[in-house]
Amino acid sequence: MKKSLLTITKAKDLGEGVIEAIVASDSQDRHGEILDLKGLDTSKYMQNPVVLWAHDYSQPPIGRTLSLRKSEGKLIAKIQFAINEDSFAHKIYKLYKGGFMKAFSIGFIPKEMDGDTYTKAEMIEHSSVPVPANPEALALAVSKGLIKEIDLELFAERQKGSEMNLKEILAKRPEDLTGEERAFLIEKSAELTEAQKMVYKDVLPEEKEEVVEEDKEEKKDEVKEELKSLSEAVSKITQSLDSVVTHKNINFSSKTKFSGELTKEEKTKLWFKGLVTNDFGEYHEVVGKQAMTTDDNGAIIPPEEFIAEVMRLEEEYGVASRYANVRRTTNASLRGIKGGDDLEFVKTSELGLKAKQGTSYEQYNLSHLEYTGIVPVSDTLLEDSAIDLWKDLTNRFARANAKRQDELIFTENDTDDDVYGILNATGTAQISVGASIANFDGKEGVDVLNEMLYAVPTPSMSNGRFYLHRTVLGRIQRMKDDDGRHIWSPGIDGGVSGTIWGMPYTLTEVLPALTEIEDGDPFMIFGDLRNTTLSIRTPMQTQFFNTGVITNSDGDVLLNLMQQDAQAIRARVRMNQVHVFPEAYSILVAGDIS
Structure with a gap:
């Protein structure tokens, strides 16, 4: 329906x-x-x-x-x-x-x-x-x-x-109605006679029968008996589960029971069960050999529906996956051409065409870098329903992937592998706000934001947008031009979307907040993100483990899995980026430009 x-x-x-x-x-x-x-x-x-x-x-x-x-x-x-x-x-x-x-x-x-x-x-x-x-x-x-x-x-x-005409629809047989006509008939069901409802009973939703007063007590007794039986069944299931739980680790020794064709959530739970037990026999038996895809290390990758949902959610949580030129490949590297000049045809004295002199093209061979993330898994998650497990894992993976992609595109400063986000890339147009971030206000702020627009080539300007942290937007919302008009305009959903100097903007948490900006720091970007290629090697790789420690970037131990009887999933993603035309971006810098 x-x-x-x-x-x-x-x-x-x-x-x-x-x-x-x-x-x-x-x-x-x-x-x-x-x-x-x-x-x-x-x-x-x-x-x-x-x-x-x-x-x-x-x-x-x-x-x-x-x-x-x-x-x-x-x-x-x-x-x-x-x-x-x-x-x-x-x-x-x-x-x-x-x-x-x-x-x-x-x-x-x-x-x-x-x-x-x-x-x-x-x-x-x-x-x-x-x-x-x-x-x-x-x-x-x-x-x-x-x-x-x-x-x-x-x-x-x-x-x-x-x-639609109700009279014309009622002249048709129920089996001849289109989906739109069925929906219209359901909407108008209150206008139908009882005889008409009988004719179209297979189309109309079932009407709930009113329970007469004398039947209520009888039905209450029936409900009580059903609740008693259900309580006894739950008690038996609980006792059964208690017998297979040891040291907070779930033992998936019995087969998971599903009826009919498996949903994407049930497929994911079977895969997860195989990941925990290191035995994908049941997953293979139920899903089939075709779903048993392995990565280059021989590990069973998640179901394709799981990966597709993570990719979809990445666009909701992240910015790079929405606006950059995203390329997904199974190859170890990505080859391409970088350079900003267009080919120009010139008149020649003989047949053939000659390229414009001085074009700045170069070939790149982008090797994927490996990034590892660890997701702690609680006992509650292991016991969750297939749908809850699906929601939890897809959202965790998507949020982590989206954040890493945005950091790689905007703020990366990896001197070891020579990978730099737009804020740290060479070739961009850098514009100073003045002596310090305090100057980014009033008339000075209005002028430098306008300068950002015209510091990039026209194609990048016409398809460009601002990228900034929400706290920086808060300051821009107060700025006015010489005529006293705000240069910021809200979108249909308020401050989440809108325009600055008539150009759209996107907020991202990976760019510096206003309180984090020091003198000399770049903090805001304008340009067309399609001039940056984000290459992601598929598939995503995962591994389950329950020993070892989880640390932060400073080396501090956050969780000792063995001491706390905990589990975790290690996810491995491989990606890299290249700014094929860095001149397409202008960068706002606090303080003097070195």
């Missing part, structure tokens, strides 16, 4: 047919229903991120989703309308841009529900919707020149095609 929920919002125009808007939220919709965005799976949708008109699956899409992100109970989409391919899509874009349309509706398949809240769902599309088309608003759009009178006919025709 497909459902759709409506959101009224104000779209933010980004130019060239692109807008940013809230397409769903976890607030109650007009039908009293709530979609919990934490349980909304968007991964399959992003494989074919179409934007439809009014959930009309019979018509071509009017646009596509460039990016999706969840923020403070809102699902925010960056949408590109097909303004060059479809005149109707162009009109819809202009109506959003002018504020005459403000509604979006998300289509999804419910998976789990608690009361009126959809706690788990799979997103399948989202649509531009008029809800309803306001004749006065459209007339005003004509008067302002946003659309022409002839476009109203096209708009009305599309709107008519997207509307």
Whole structure:
């Protein structure tokens, strides 16, 4: 069964047919229903991120989703309308841009529900919707020149095609209804007669029967008996578990029981069980030989669904995986060309073409560096359900990977392997805020931020964005230009997104906080991150162990596994980066530039 929920919002125009808007939220919709965005799976949708008109699956899409992100109970989409391919899509874009349309509706398949809240769902599309088309608003759009009178006919025709008629649907047999018609019929079920409900009983949800007063006591007794039986069963299971637990280490001696086709969570738990016991026999038996992929050391790698979920979450937690040129490879190194000059064709006296003289290209061979992270595993995690284990491990791995990637791209200063983040790379345009970070305020701060924009080539400027720590943004939000206007503008979700001097910015915790910046420290970046390639060697490697110590970067012992009867997972990732065009970045430096 497909459902759709409506959101009224104000779209933010980004130019060239692109807008940013809230397409769903976890607030109650007009039908009293709530979609919990934490349980909304968007991964399959992003494989074919179409934007439809009014959930009309019979018509071509009017646009596509460039990016999706969840923020403070809102699902925010960056949408590109097909303004060059479809005149109707162009009109819809202009109506959003002018504020005459403000509604979006998300289509999804419910998976789990608690009361009126959809706690788990799979997103399948989202649509531009008029809800309803306001004749006065459209007339005003004509008067302002946003659309022409002839476009109203096209708009009305599309709107008519997207509307559903209950009478026409009831003329069809239940098995002939489309998914959209089924959803519409369920929404209108209160208007159906009892005879109509009988005809479409396989389509409509089962109505709950009211329990008559005299049956309540009988049902209470039945519930008490069931609870008693359940309590006895839990007691037996607890005794059974106690017999296999020794020194806080879980003994997976018995087979794990799953029914039907395994979910991705159950596959991960079987793999995890094999990792703990060093026996993947059951994983092999249930999942099959195809899933028994090994790394170059012969270790069994996690299920592909687990790795895909970690990669998806990396984009939510990190910045580099969203904006850099990410390349995933199974090779030990990555080869490419670095240099900023474009090829220039010149007139020649003979057949053939000659490259521009003085082009600064060079070939690079990027070897992957190995990074190891250790995740302590508690007994509670080992005893968790497959779903809880899945959530815990995927989020831990994703957060750690995203942070390491961001540090590698922005702040790395590895003199041993000659790897430097953008803050420490040579060839960037460095701009001083003055004698110290205290000068980064008022008129001086406004001027240097403006200078950052024009210190990079035009392509990098047009596709660029600022990267900074949230505390630095706090100071920028106070700065005003000569006319007393703030150079910072908030986005649709407040300060998390917005613009500085009209250019977008992204916050990252790996860049220096305001209180950490000393004289001479670089602390803020502007540019197009696609000029940096982040190469990640797949697959991720893991190892389970319960002896040894876990230390921090200073060598301090954080956890002695043997002394505390604890366990841990060692994760090994291999990655590296290269700034193919460092001139594409400008860096803000506190104090004088050496």
